[in-house]
Amino acid sequence: MSEVKKFLYVNRKAPYGTIYALEALEVVLIGAAFDQDVSLAFLDDGVFQLAKGQNTKGVGIKNFSPTFRALGDYEVTKLYVEKESLDERGLTLDDLLAVTYEDEDDDYEEKPSIRLVSRAEMADLMSTQDVILSF
Amino acid sequence: MAAYEVNGTTVEHDEEGYITNLSEWSKELAEIIAKAEEVDMNEEHWEVVNFLRDYYEEYQIAPAVRVLIKAVKKTMGPEKGSNKYMYELFPYGPAKQACKIAGLPKPTGCI
Numbered sequence: 518m519s520e521v522k523k524f525l526y527v528n529r530k531a532p533y534g535t536i537y538a539l540e541a542l543e544v545v546l547i548g549a550a551f552d553q554d555v556s557l558a559f560l561d562d563g564v565f566q567l568a569k570g571q572n573t574k575g576v577g578i579k580n581f582s583p584t585f586r587a588l589g590d591y592e593v594t595k596l597y598v599e600k601e602s603l604d605e606r607g608l609t610l611d612d613l614l615a616v617t618y619e620d621e622d623d624d625y626e627e628k629p630s631i632r633l634v635s636r637a638e639m640a641d642l643m644s645t646q647d648v649i650l651s652f
Numbered sequence: 653m654a655a656y657e658v659n660g661t662t663v664e665h666d667e668e669g670y671i672t673n674l675s676e677w678s679k680e681l682a683e684i685i686a687k688a689e690e691v692d693m694n695e696e697h698w699e700v701v702n703f704l705r706d707y708y709e710e711y712q713i714a715p716a717v718r719v720l721i722k723a724v725k726k727t728m729g730p731e732k733g734s735n736k737y738m739y740e741l742f743p744y745g746p747a748k749q750a751c752k753i754a755g756l757p758k759p760t761g762c763i
Contacts, residue, residue, distance in 0.1 A: 543760055546713070546716070546760045547760065549716075550716065550718075579712065580712070581712055583710060583711050583712045584711050584712050584713050586711060587711035587713055587719075590715065590719045590722065590723060591716070591719055
């Protein structure tokens with residue numbers, strides 16, 4: 518087994534105007550099989566991907582937002598959301614999906630996966646990664 | 653495109669046998685797909701197929717094998733949530749074969 522690398526998947530685009538958001542999520546799910554240290558970042562319009570109550574009937578595309586709640590099953594437990602991006606769009610943490618995971622090291626307690634970070638903290642997070650994939 | 657035949661109607665499937673329109677699934681169709689896969693459906697097979705359909709309904713994905721087994725372990729207990737049990741029911745891969753019978757897409761993250 519080779520060394521574990523830190524992977525960060527950066528999501529910057531709204532969920533349905535382009536295919537980027539869905540493709541990023543699929544890459545994360547596939548990549549989860551490789552036992553790496555995986556984090557997701559949501560900034561700019563990417564924060565809309567995690568918005569609650571998405572309804573895609575009008576655009577005729579599958580609403581894939583429920584899949585974010587399955588990430589915990591894939592042991593992807595770190596979803597960093599940039600506070601400034603939320604603020605600029607009039608959103609708060611309460612507008613986002615409740616994404617959780619069960620902490621195996623803490624008696625399987627259910628914990629939130631979404632972590633709110635500032636723009637400066639996001640920059641620090643990026644600087645500590647081995648691989649950054651931007652979508 | 654190839655298709656299954658169920659009570660006189662046809663249900664299209666892709667080259668690997670996964671149905672293309674998920675809403676066309678029925679229990680009768682599941683039996684027909686199972687027969688093509690040489691799986692003799694009993695209550696235990698149905699339990700897994702129904703579990704997968706519920707999982708898809710909630711999360712909009714067909715889980716990878718290891719995720720499926722972990723989730724089954726949680727809700728149905730360690731005896732059923734094991735590789736051995738699952739592969740006995742679905743010899744060609746629980747996620748792949750059971751998903752096909754359940755009328756779901758090929759599992760995401762199944763490599």
